[in-house]
Amino acid sequence: MMSDSRVSSVIQEWVSSYPGQGQGQTLNPSNQSTNQMSQMDMLSYSQGMIRGGADDRVAEQMMGLSYLPYTPSCLTNTSSPSSTNHHQSSTQQDFSPFLLPTLRAPVTKRSISKDSAEYRQRRERNNIAVRKSRDKARRRIMLTQQRALQLQEDNQKLQMRIGQLTQELDTLKHILSQRHLQGAEEGAAGESSI
Amino acid sequence: MMSDSRVSSVIQEWVSSYPGQGQGQTLNPSNQSTNQMSQMDMLSYSQGMIRGGADDRVAEQMMGLSYLPYTPSCLTNTSSPSSTNHHQSSTQQDFSPFLLPTLRAPVTKRSISKDSAEYRQRRERNNIAVRKSRDKARRRIMLTQQRALQLQEDNQKLQMRIGQLTQELDTLKHILSQRHLQGAEEGAAGESSI
DNA sequence: AGGGATTGCGCAATAG
DNA sequence: CCTATTGCGCAATCCC
Structure with a gap:
């Protein structure tokens, strides 16, 4: 069951499981980054980090109740071979040229050129990164749970x-009060015996 | 910050966020299922629940280090329009007719009939379920973190x-020992004054 | 600019 | 049959 050994080990691992910042890009699995965060950072890591990206549903998502058929967005199977349907935020007209440069819409972006070697390479790298990231997240979640259980214990x-301690304190207080009474009696009347 | 108010609320929510068992299938978002689990259940919920499915990588996954290009499995883009590549456990010959009926292999399975209305309906329903489930998981994780922080506090x-309490106890003990000495002195020698 | 890290999403397999 | 979970790949985005 891996309990005992007090807080130390679990907490240690839990703390070190939170990302302090990005790390190296080598495929070295034993990522021992010596990061450290405050409690606030840890909380905000999964709370307010919605990333103000261009997904119109994220806020609602984090507030709960995001399921329910919010937007079909995937009934038009007009996509060519490979590349499944993906939400392209259909609730948007043509404001792209009028937006601030920072919010510039994705203007074709250099023709992604599907099924090219370079594309596959990028995809594969991303897939590896995704697996790694999710594995990390899984470990982090498990550590948080273990930490919670350990803290509860x-x-x-x-x-x-x-x-x-409270009981012991009460006992001592009682004894003291008795002594006090005894002392008072002794002080008021002469010794009864001896 | 929503702290204060001691453990009560956070813990309550955290406990109720763990699935006790399956629940109704209605799309009612306010799923207030009154489930309750022991700590063991909570831990095992995300620890040993790998689902001994037909994925040869799961154990390795949970042990960490699952990224790295373990298996290409997705370089043959021979699939027809729609339906991206997906591992179909190629390490399997033709034992299907010889297996126990319970372990029967997926023998064509009634021709899934892609892009049919029924298929889309099932997909959409599953997508809703997935969103719901992930939303729930996100909430659970956040609650666990909040719970951990609350417990730490x-x-x-x-x-x-x-x-x-310890200090108070020490004080009382000291006083008592003084009284004891005083009493001993009073007992040994006559009263010094009075 | 570029590359790893995150994350929402849909899909399919599977658990229940 | 259904819904719930979960691993996975994709794409958008974040973040150095």
């Missing part, structure tokens, strides 16, 4: 410790 | 409380 132990 | 507070 620690919490229980701490609560019990607090209970013990 | 709680832990710090508990540690501080323990520190206070």
